[in-house]
Amino acid sequence: MKRYLSAVLAATLVAGLTACGGGVSQASSSSGSASSSSSGSASPSASPTKTSRPVPDVAGKTFAEAYKVLSAAGFYGSAYGKDGKKWTHTTPDASIVVVSTNPAAGTVSATEDIEIHVGITEAEHAAVAKAAADAKKAAADAAAKAAAAPKVPTEYSSALSKAGSYSRNMHMSKAGIYDQLTSQYGEKFSPEAAQYAVDNLKTDYNANALAKAKSYQSSMSMSPAAIYDQLVSQYGEKFTPEEANYAVQNLN
Structure with a gap:
Protein backbone atom coordinates (compact mmCIF):
# COMPACT_ATOMS: atom_id res chain seq x y z
CA MET A 1 0.00 0.00 0.00
CA LYS A 2 2.85 2.40 0.80
CA ARG A 3 4.54 1.58 -2.51
CA TYR A 4 1.33 2.39 -4.37
CA LEU A 5 0.98 5.79 -2.63
CA SER A 6 4.63 6.69 -3.35
CA ALA A 7 4.17 5.93 -7.08
CA VAL A 8 1.03 8.04 -7.25
CA LEU A 9 2.78 10.93 -5.50
CA ALA A 10 5.76 10.77 -7.87
CA ALA A 11 3.51 10.77 -10.95
CA THR A 12 1.62 13.78 -9.62
CA LEU A 13 4.86 15.72 -9.07
CA VAL A 14 6.14 14.95 -12.59
CA ALA A 15 2.86 16.06 -14.15
CA GLY A 16 2.97 19.35 -12.22
CA LEU A 17 6.51 20.11 -13.25
CA THR A 18 5.72 19.37 -16.89
CA ALA A 19 2.77 21.72 -16.80
CA CYS A 20 4.91 24.52 -15.37
CA GLY A 21 7.64 24.10 -18.01
CA GLY A 22 5.13 24.19 -20.86
CA GLY A 23 3.72 27.42 -19.55
CA VAL A 24 7.14 29.04 -19.47
CA SER A 25 7.90 27.84 -22.99
CA GLN A 26 4.61 29.10 -24.28
CA ALA A 27 5.11 32.43 -22.58
CA SER A 28 8.59 32.73 -24.07
CA SER A 29 7.27 31.75 -27.46
CA SER A 30 4.43 34.20 -27.15
CA SER A 31 6.82 36.98 -26.07
CA GLY A 32 9.21 36.24 -28.95
CA SER A 33 6.35 36.14 -31.39
CA ALA A 34 5.09 39.47 -30.15
CA SER A 35 8.57 40.97 -30.36
CA SER A 36 9.04 39.62 -33.87
CA SER A 37 5.63 40.90 -34.88
CA SER A 38 6.40 44.33 -33.43
CA SER A 39 9.76 44.45 -35.19
CA GLY A 40 8.35 43.34 -38.50
CA SER A 41 5.58 45.90 -38.47
CA ALA A 42 8.04 48.92 -38.27
CA SER A 43 8.34 50.75 -41.66
CA PRO A 44 11.57 52.58 -42.89
CA SER A 45 11.56 56.41 -42.98
CA ALA A 46 10.92 57.95 -46.44
CA SER A 47 13.95 59.53 -48.26
CA PRO A 48 13.72 63.28 -48.98
CA THR A 49 12.77 64.31 -52.54
CA LYS A 50 14.56 66.93 -54.67
CA THR A 51 12.77 70.19 -55.26
CA SER A 52 11.73 70.93 -58.84
CA GLU A 124 38.92 74.29 -81.22
CA HIS A 125 39.20 76.34 -78.04
CA ALA A 126 42.51 74.67 -77.22
CA ALA A 127 43.85 75.42 -80.72
CA VAL A 128 42.85 79.09 -80.46
CA ALA A 129 44.37 79.37 -77.00
CA LYS A 130 47.62 77.78 -78.21
CA ALA A 131 47.84 80.12 -81.19
CA ALA A 132 47.31 83.12 -78.92
CA ALA A 133 49.94 81.86 -76.48
CA ASP A 134 52.41 81.24 -79.33
CA ALA A 135 51.82 84.73 -80.74
CA LYS A 136 52.30 86.29 -77.32
CA LYS A 137 55.53 84.36 -76.82
CA ALA A 138 56.80 85.33 -80.28
CA ALA A 139 56.09 88.99 -79.56
CA ALA A 140 57.86 88.74 -76.21
CA ASP A 141 60.85 87.01 -77.83
CA ALA A 142 61.01 89.67 -80.55
CA ALA A 143 60.89 92.44 -77.97
CA ALA A 144 63.61 90.77 -75.92
CA LYS A 145 65.74 90.31 -79.04
CA ALA A 146 65.26 93.93 -80.03
CA ALA A 147 66.20 95.07 -76.53
CA ALA A 148 69.32 92.91 -76.56
CA ALA A 149 70.40 93.97 -80.05
CA PRO A 150 73.05 96.69 -80.23
CA LYS A 151 71.70 100.12 -81.02
CA VAL A 152 72.23 101.22 -84.63
CA PRO A 153 74.36 104.38 -84.85
CA THR A 154 72.55 107.45 -86.13
CA GLU A 155 74.86 107.68 -89.17
CA TYR A 156 73.97 104.12 -90.17
CA SER A 157 70.23 104.71 -89.93
CA SER A 158 70.60 107.99 -91.87
CA ALA A 159 72.53 106.21 -94.62
CA LEU A 160 69.82 103.53 -94.82
CA SER A 161 67.11 106.18 -95.15
CA LYS A 162 69.05 107.93 -97.92
CA ALA A 163 69.65 104.63 -99.72
CA GLY A 164 65.91 103.98 -99.74
CA SER A 165 65.31 107.37 -101.29
CA TYR A 166 67.81 106.69 -104.12
CA SER A 167 66.20 103.32 -104.78
CA ARG A 168 62.61 104.60 -104.88
CA ASN A 169 63.18 107.84 -106.79
CA MET A 170 66.13 107.10 -109.04
CA HIS A 171 65.92 103.29 -109.40
CA MET A 172 69.62 102.88 -108.73
CA SER A 173 71.61 99.62 -108.42
CA LYS A 174 73.15 98.41 -105.19
CA ALA A 175 76.66 99.38 -106.33
CA GLY A 176 75.39 102.74 -107.61
CA ILE A 177 73.74 103.52 -104.26
CA TYR A 178 76.92 102.61 -102.34
CA ASP A 179 79.04 104.87 -104.56
CA GLN A 180 76.60 107.74 -104.15
CA LEU A 181 76.53 107.34 -100.37
CA THR A 182 80.34 107.36 -100.02
CA SER A 183 81.11 109.89 -102.77
CA GLN A 184 82.97 113.05 -101.74
CA TYR A 185 80.71 114.78 -104.25
CA GLY A 186 77.65 112.99 -102.92
CA GLU A 187 76.53 112.02 -99.42
CA LYS A 188 79.97 111.50 -97.81
CA PHE A 189 78.90 108.71 -95.51
CA SER A 190 81.57 106.42 -94.08
CA PRO A 191 82.16 103.14 -95.95
CA GLU A 192 80.79 101.26 -92.90
CA ALA A 193 77.56 103.28 -92.83
CA ALA A 194 77.10 102.92 -96.61
CA GLN A 195 77.70 99.16 -96.44
CA TYR A 196 75.20 98.82 -93.62
CA ALA A 197 72.67 100.75 -95.71
CA VAL A 198 72.92 98.64 -98.88
CA ASP A 199 73.03 95.39 -96.87
CA ASN A 200 69.83 96.26 -94.99
CA LEU A 201 67.88 97.99 -97.76
CA LYS A 202 64.73 96.07 -98.72
CA THR A 203 64.29 96.69 -102.43
CA ASP A 204 63.91 94.87 -105.77
CA TYR A 205 66.97 95.57 -107.91
CA ASN A 206 65.46 93.69 -110.88
CA ALA A 207 62.59 96.18 -110.81
CA ASN A 208 65.07 99.08 -110.57
CA ALA A 209 67.00 97.78 -113.60
CA LEU A 210 63.80 97.42 -115.62
CA ALA A 211 62.72 100.97 -114.72
CA LYS A 212 66.11 102.28 -115.88
CA ALA A 213 65.92 100.25 -119.09
CA LYS A 214 62.46 101.64 -119.93
CA SER A 215 63.76 105.15 -119.30
CA TYR A 216 66.65 104.63 -121.74
CA GLN A 217 64.29 103.10 -124.28
CA SER A 218 61.69 105.87 -124.15
CA SER A 219 63.92 108.92 -123.72
CA MET A 220 66.94 107.89 -125.78
CA SER A 221 65.46 105.22 -128.11
CA MET A 222 68.33 102.85 -127.30
CA SER A 223 68.44 99.24 -128.52
CA PRO A 224 68.18 96.35 -126.05
CA ALA A 225 71.90 95.54 -126.50
CA ALA A 226 72.92 99.15 -125.86
CA ILE A 227 70.62 99.34 -122.87
CA TYR A 228 72.17 96.14 -121.46
CA ASP A 229 75.68 97.61 -121.82
CA GLN A 230 74.61 100.84 -120.12
CA LEU A 231 73.02 98.95 -117.24
CA VAL A 232 76.13 96.86 -116.44
CA SER A 233 78.74 99.52 -117.23
CA GLN A 234 81.07 100.53 -114.39
CA TYR A 235 80.72 104.04 -115.76
CA GLY A 236 76.98 103.70 -116.01
CA GLU A 237 74.40 102.06 -113.78
CA LYS A 238 76.48 99.18 -112.33
CA PHE A 239 73.67 96.60 -112.23
CA THR A 240 74.66 92.94 -112.16
CA PRO A 241 74.50 90.99 -115.45
CA GLU A 242 71.51 89.02 -114.09
CA GLU A 243 69.60 92.21 -113.26
CA ALA A 244 70.40 93.80 -116.63
CA ASN A 245 69.38 90.64 -118.50
CA TYR A 246 66.06 90.57 -116.60
CA ALA A 247 65.47 94.20 -117.61
CA VAL A 248 66.04 93.86 -121.38
CA GLN A 249 64.03 90.61 -121.53
CA ASN A 250 61.03 92.37 -119.98
CA LEU A 251 61.04 95.49 -122.16
CA ASN A 252 57.87 96.06 -124.22
Missing part, protein backbone atom coordinates in the same frame (compact mmCIF):
# COMPACT_ATOMS: atom_id res chain seq x y z
CA ARG A 53 12.49 74.44 -60.10
CA PRO A 54 12.69 76.17 -63.51
CA VAL A 55 16.01 76.29 -65.38
CA PRO A 56 17.14 79.94 -65.79
CA ASP A 57 17.71 81.38 -69.29
CA VAL A 58 21.47 81.92 -69.64
CA ALA A 59 21.78 82.05 -73.46
CA GLY A 60 24.06 84.86 -74.60
CA LYS A 61 25.95 84.99 -71.31
CA THR A 62 29.57 83.95 -70.86
CA PHE A 63 30.12 80.52 -69.39
CA ALA A 64 31.26 82.03 -66.07
CA GLU A 65 28.12 84.20 -65.87
CA ALA A 66 25.86 81.29 -66.79
CA TYR A 67 27.51 79.03 -64.22
CA LYS A 68 26.97 81.64 -61.51
CA VAL A 69 23.28 82.11 -62.40
CA LEU A 70 22.63 78.36 -62.47
CA SER A 71 24.46 77.82 -59.19
CA ALA A 72 22.32 80.48 -57.52
CA ALA A 73 19.25 78.55 -58.69
CA GLY A 74 20.57 75.31 -57.21
CA PHE A 75 21.97 73.75 -60.39
CA TYR A 76 25.42 72.48 -61.33
CA GLY A 77 26.50 73.40 -64.88
CA SER A 78 29.04 71.69 -67.15
CA ALA A 79 30.31 72.95 -70.52
CA TYR A 80 29.42 71.08 -73.72
CA GLY A 81 30.73 71.94 -77.18
CA LYS A 82 28.87 72.17 -80.48
CA ASP A 83 29.94 68.57 -81.10
CA GLY A 84 27.88 67.49 -78.09
CA LYS A 85 30.97 66.46 -76.11
CA LYS A 86 31.60 67.54 -72.52
CA TRP A 87 34.59 69.77 -71.86
CA THR A 88 36.91 67.89 -69.52
CA HIS A 89 40.27 69.69 -69.58
CA THR A 90 39.57 73.42 -69.90
CA THR A 91 36.87 75.98 -69.12
CA PRO A 92 35.37 78.35 -71.73
CA ASP A 93 36.86 81.83 -71.40
CA ALA A 94 35.08 85.20 -71.47
CA SER A 95 35.09 85.29 -75.30
CA ILE A 96 32.75 82.28 -75.50
CA VAL A 97 29.02 82.72 -74.99
CA VAL A 98 26.34 80.19 -74.10
CA VAL A 99 24.06 78.96 -76.91
CA SER A 100 21.57 76.87 -74.93
CA THR A 101 21.11 74.51 -71.99
CA ASN A 102 19.85 70.98 -71.52
CA PRO A 103 17.24 70.90 -69.96
CA ALA A 104 16.15 73.99 -71.88
CA ALA A 105 15.53 77.35 -70.24
CA GLY A 106 12.16 77.50 -68.46
CA THR A 107 11.94 73.73 -68.02
CA VAL A 108 10.87 72.75 -64.50
CA SER A 109 13.49 70.22 -63.45
CA ALA A 110 14.44 68.30 -60.34
CA THR A 111 17.85 67.33 -61.72
CA GLU A 112 20.92 69.17 -60.46
CA ASP A 113 23.16 68.70 -63.51
CA ILE A 114 22.69 71.12 -66.41
CA GLU A 115 24.49 70.94 -69.77
CA ILE A 116 25.70 74.41 -70.78
CA HIS A 117 26.16 74.33 -74.57
CA VAL A 118 28.61 76.73 -76.26
CA GLY A 119 29.29 77.28 -79.96
CA ILE A 120 32.82 75.89 -80.03
CA THR A 121 34.40 72.53 -79.29
CA GLU A 122 37.02 72.07 -76.60
CA ALA A 123 39.58 71.08 -79.27
Whole structure:
Protein backbone atom coordinates (compact mmCIF):
# COMPACT_ATOMS: atom_id res chain seq x y z
CA MET A 1 0.00 0.00 0.00
CA LYS A 2 2.85 2.40 0.80
CA ARG A 3 4.54 1.58 -2.51
CA TYR A 4 1.33 2.39 -4.37
CA LEU A 5 0.98 5.79 -2.63
CA SER A 6 4.63 6.69 -3.35
CA ALA A 7 4.17 5.93 -7.08
CA VAL A 8 1.03 8.04 -7.25
CA LEU A 9 2.78 10.93 -5.50
CA ALA A 10 5.76 10.77 -7.87
CA ALA A 11 3.51 10.77 -10.95
CA THR A 12 1.62 13.78 -9.62
CA LEU A 13 4.86 15.72 -9.07
CA VAL A 14 6.14 14.95 -12.59
CA ALA A 15 2.86 16.06 -14.15
CA GLY A 16 2.97 19.35 -12.22
CA LEU A 17 6.51 20.11 -13.25
CA THR A 18 5.72 19.37 -16.89
CA ALA A 19 2.77 21.72 -16.80
CA CYS A 20 4.91 24.52 -15.37
CA GLY A 21 7.64 24.10 -18.01
CA GLY A 22 5.13 24.19 -20.86
CA GLY A 23 3.72 27.42 -19.55
CA VAL A 24 7.14 29.04 -19.47
CA SER A 25 7.90 27.84 -22.99
CA GLN A 26 4.61 29.10 -24.28
CA ALA A 27 5.11 32.43 -22.58
CA SER A 28 8.59 32.73 -24.07
CA SER A 29 7.27 31.75 -27.46
CA SER A 30 4.43 34.20 -27.15
CA SER A 31 6.82 36.98 -26.07
CA GLY A 32 9.21 36.24 -28.95
CA SER A 33 6.35 36.14 -31.39
CA ALA A 34 5.09 39.47 -30.15
CA SER A 35 8.57 40.97 -30.36
CA SER A 36 9.04 39.62 -33.87
CA SER A 37 5.63 40.90 -34.88
CA SER A 38 6.40 44.33 -33.43
CA SER A 39 9.76 44.45 -35.19
CA GLY A 40 8.35 43.34 -38.50
CA SER A 41 5.58 45.90 -38.47
CA ALA A 42 8.04 48.92 -38.27
CA SER A 43 8.34 50.75 -41.66
CA PRO A 44 11.57 52.58 -42.89
CA SER A 45 11.56 56.41 -42.98
CA ALA A 46 10.92 57.95 -46.44
CA SER A 47 13.95 59.53 -48.26
CA PRO A 48 13.72 63.28 -48.98
CA THR A 49 12.77 64.31 -52.54
CA LYS A 50 14.56 66.93 -54.67
CA THR A 51 12.77 70.19 -55.26
CA SER A 52 11.73 70.93 -58.84
CA ARG A 53 12.49 74.44 -60.10
CA PRO A 54 12.69 76.17 -63.51
CA VAL A 55 16.01 76.29 -65.38
CA PRO A 56 17.14 79.94 -65.79
CA ASP A 57 17.71 81.38 -69.29
CA VAL A 58 21.47 81.92 -69.64
CA ALA A 59 21.78 82.05 -73.46
CA GLY A 60 24.06 84.86 -74.60
CA LYS A 61 25.95 84.99 -71.31
CA THR A 62 29.57 83.95 -70.86
CA PHE A 63 30.12 80.52 -69.39
CA ALA A 64 31.26 82.03 -66.07
CA GLU A 65 28.12 84.20 -65.87
CA ALA A 66 25.86 81.29 -66.79
CA TYR A 67 27.51 79.03 -64.22
CA LYS A 68 26.97 81.64 -61.51
CA VAL A 69 23.28 82.11 -62.40
CA LEU A 70 22.63 78.36 -62.47
CA SER A 71 24.46 77.82 -59.19
CA ALA A 72 22.32 80.48 -57.52
CA ALA A 73 19.25 78.55 -58.69
CA GLY A 74 20.57 75.31 -57.21
CA PHE A 75 21.97 73.75 -60.39
CA TYR A 76 25.42 72.48 -61.33
CA GLY A 77 26.50 73.40 -64.88
CA SER A 78 29.04 71.69 -67.15
CA ALA A 79 30.31 72.95 -70.52
CA TYR A 80 29.42 71.08 -73.72
CA GLY A 81 30.73 71.94 -77.18
CA LYS A 82 28.87 72.17 -80.48
CA ASP A 83 29.94 68.57 -81.10
CA GLY A 84 27.88 67.49 -78.09
CA LYS A 85 30.97 66.46 -76.11
CA LYS A 86 31.60 67.54 -72.52
CA TRP A 87 34.59 69.77 -71.86
CA THR A 88 36.91 67.89 -69.52
CA HIS A 89 40.27 69.69 -69.58
CA THR A 90 39.57 73.42 -69.90
CA THR A 91 36.87 75.98 -69.12
CA PRO A 92 35.37 78.35 -71.73
CA ASP A 93 36.86 81.83 -71.40
CA ALA A 94 35.08 85.20 -71.47
CA SER A 95 35.09 85.29 -75.30
CA ILE A 96 32.75 82.28 -75.50
CA VAL A 97 29.02 82.72 -74.99
CA VAL A 98 26.34 80.19 -74.10
CA VAL A 99 24.06 78.96 -76.91
CA SER A 100 21.57 76.87 -74.93
CA THR A 101 21.11 74.51 -71.99
CA ASN A 102 19.85 70.98 -71.52
CA PRO A 103 17.24 70.90 -69.96
CA ALA A 104 16.15 73.99 -71.88
CA ALA A 105 15.53 77.35 -70.24
CA GLY A 106 12.16 77.50 -68.46
CA THR A 107 11.94 73.73 -68.02
CA VAL A 108 10.87 72.75 -64.50
CA SER A 109 13.49 70.22 -63.45
CA ALA A 110 14.44 68.30 -60.34
CA THR A 111 17.85 67.33 -61.72
CA GLU A 112 20.92 69.17 -60.46
CA ASP A 113 23.16 68.70 -63.51
CA ILE A 114 22.69 71.12 -66.41
CA GLU A 115 24.49 70.94 -69.77
CA ILE A 116 25.70 74.41 -70.78
CA HIS A 117 26.16 74.33 -74.57
CA VAL A 118 28.61 76.73 -76.26
CA GLY A 119 29.29 77.28 -79.96
CA ILE A 120 32.82 75.89 -80.03
CA THR A 121 34.40 72.53 -79.29
CA GLU A 122 37.02 72.07 -76.60
CA ALA A 123 39.58 71.08 -79.27
CA GLU A 124 38.92 74.29 -81.22
CA HIS A 125 39.20 76.34 -78.04
CA ALA A 126 42.51 74.67 -77.22
CA ALA A 127 43.85 75.42 -80.72
CA VAL A 128 42.85 79.09 -80.46
CA ALA A 129 44.37 79.37 -77.00
CA LYS A 130 47.62 77.78 -78.21
CA ALA A 131 47.84 80.12 -81.19
CA ALA A 132 47.31 83.12 -78.92
CA ALA A 133 49.94 81.86 -76.48
CA ASP A 134 52.41 81.24 -79.33
CA ALA A 135 51.82 84.73 -80.74
CA LYS A 136 52.30 86.29 -77.32
CA LYS A 137 55.53 84.36 -76.82
CA ALA A 138 56.80 85.33 -80.28
CA ALA A 139 56.09 88.99 -79.56
CA ALA A 140 57.86 88.74 -76.21
CA ASP A 141 60.85 87.01 -77.83
CA ALA A 142 61.01 89.67 -80.55
CA ALA A 143 60.89 92.44 -77.97
CA ALA A 144 63.61 90.77 -75.92
CA LYS A 145 65.74 90.31 -79.04
CA ALA A 146 65.26 93.93 -80.03
CA ALA A 147 66.20 95.07 -76.53
CA ALA A 148 69.32 92.91 -76.56
CA ALA A 149 70.40 93.97 -80.05
CA PRO A 150 73.05 96.69 -80.23
CA LYS A 151 71.70 100.12 -81.02
CA VAL A 152 72.23 101.22 -84.63
CA PRO A 153 74.36 104.38 -84.85
CA THR A 154 72.55 107.45 -86.13
CA GLU A 155 74.86 107.68 -89.17
CA TYR A 156 73.97 104.12 -90.17
CA SER A 157 70.23 104.71 -89.93
CA SER A 158 70.60 107.99 -91.87
CA ALA A 159 72.53 106.21 -94.62
CA LEU A 160 69.82 103.53 -94.82
CA SER A 161 67.11 106.18 -95.15
CA LYS A 162 69.05 107.93 -97.92
CA ALA A 163 69.65 104.63 -99.72
CA GLY A 164 65.91 103.98 -99.74
CA SER A 165 65.31 107.37 -101.29
CA TYR A 166 67.81 106.69 -104.12
CA SER A 167 66.20 103.32 -104.78
CA ARG A 168 62.61 104.60 -104.88
CA ASN A 169 63.18 107.84 -106.79
CA MET A 170 66.13 107.10 -109.04
CA HIS A 171 65.92 103.29 -109.40
CA MET A 172 69.62 102.88 -108.73
CA SER A 173 71.61 99.62 -108.42
CA LYS A 174 73.15 98.41 -105.19
CA ALA A 175 76.66 99.38 -106.33
CA GLY A 176 75.39 102.74 -107.61
CA ILE A 177 73.74 103.52 -104.26
CA TYR A 178 76.92 102.61 -102.34
CA ASP A 179 79.04 104.87 -104.56
CA GLN A 180 76.60 107.74 -104.15
CA LEU A 181 76.53 107.34 -100.37
CA THR A 182 80.34 107.36 -100.02
CA SER A 183 81.11 109.89 -102.77
CA GLN A 184 82.97 113.05 -101.74
CA TYR A 185 80.71 114.78 -104.25
CA GLY A 186 77.65 112.99 -102.92
CA GLU A 187 76.53 112.02 -99.42
CA LYS A 188 79.97 111.50 -97.81
CA PHE A 189 78.90 108.71 -95.51
CA SER A 190 81.57 106.42 -94.08
CA PRO A 191 82.16 103.14 -95.95
CA GLU A 192 80.79 101.26 -92.90
CA ALA A 193 77.56 103.28 -92.83
CA ALA A 194 77.10 102.92 -96.61
CA GLN A 195 77.70 99.16 -96.44
CA TYR A 196 75.20 98.82 -93.62
CA ALA A 197 72.67 100.75 -95.71
CA VAL A 198 72.92 98.64 -98.88
CA ASP A 199 73.03 95.39 -96.87
CA ASN A 200 69.83 96.26 -94.99
CA LEU A 201 67.88 97.99 -97.76
CA LYS A 202 64.73 96.07 -98.72
CA THR A 203 64.29 96.69 -102.43
CA ASP A 204 63.91 94.87 -105.77
CA TYR A 205 66.97 95.57 -107.91
CA ASN A 206 65.46 93.69 -110.88
CA ALA A 207 62.59 96.18 -110.81
CA ASN A 208 65.07 99.08 -110.57
CA ALA A 209 67.00 97.78 -113.60
CA LEU A 210 63.80 97.42 -115.62
CA ALA A 211 62.72 100.97 -114.72
CA LYS A 212 66.11 102.28 -115.88
CA ALA A 213 65.92 100.25 -119.09
CA LYS A 214 62.46 101.64 -119.93
CA SER A 215 63.76 105.15 -119.30
CA TYR A 216 66.65 104.63 -121.74
CA GLN A 217 64.29 103.10 -124.28
CA SER A 218 61.69 105.87 -124.15
CA SER A 219 63.92 108.92 -123.72
CA MET A 220 66.94 107.89 -125.78
CA SER A 221 65.46 105.22 -128.11
CA MET A 222 68.33 102.85 -127.30
CA SER A 223 68.44 99.24 -128.52
CA PRO A 224 68.18 96.35 -126.05
CA ALA A 225 71.90 95.54 -126.50
CA ALA A 226 72.92 99.15 -125.86
CA ILE A 227 70.62 99.34 -122.87
CA TYR A 228 72.17 96.14 -121.46
CA ASP A 229 75.68 97.61 -121.82
CA GLN A 230 74.61 100.84 -120.12
CA LEU A 231 73.02 98.95 -117.24
CA VAL A 232 76.13 96.86 -116.44
CA SER A 233 78.74 99.52 -117.23
CA GLN A 234 81.07 100.53 -114.39
CA TYR A 235 80.72 104.04 -115.76
CA GLY A 236 76.98 103.70 -116.01
CA GLU A 237 74.40 102.06 -113.78
CA LYS A 238 76.48 99.18 -112.33
CA PHE A 239 73.67 96.60 -112.23
CA THR A 240 74.66 92.94 -112.16
CA PRO A 241 74.50 90.99 -115.45
CA GLU A 242 71.51 89.02 -114.09
CA GLU A 243 69.60 92.21 -113.26
CA ALA A 244 70.40 93.80 -116.63
CA ASN A 245 69.38 90.64 -118.50
CA TYR A 246 66.06 90.57 -116.60
CA ALA A 247 65.47 94.20 -117.61
CA VAL A 248 66.04 93.86 -121.38
CA GLN A 249 64.03 90.61 -121.53
CA ASN A 250 61.03 92.37 -119.98
CA LEU A 251 61.04 95.49 -122.16
CA ASN A 252 57.87 96.06 -124.22
